[in-house]
Amino acid sequence: MALKNYYDGEGDKVMRNMKQTYGPKKAESVFYATANKQKGAKPSGGARGVFKSYRAKVRGAMREE
Numbered sequence: 001m002a003l004k005n006y007y008d009g010e011g012d013k014v015m016r017n018m019k020q021t022y023g024p025k026k027a028e029s030v031f032y033a034t035a036n037k038q039k040g041a042k043p044s045g046g047a048r049g050v051f052k053s054y055r056a057k058v059r060g061a062m063r064e065e
Helices: 011-022 024-037 048-064
Strands: none
Touching: 011 024, 011 048
């Protein structure tokens, strides 16, 4: 399934950020684990809140550096 089907169409962007944060191998497992943890584990919906919290976490980490 295409990455764009995850995180309300922003899967590509999320995967890019996760690769920068976790590295290429770990990013893929974190990406799908986070999506699967969502209620119902449906790739096209429900993951928006996780994306927002992930984005906030990454921005917070960048500010600390």
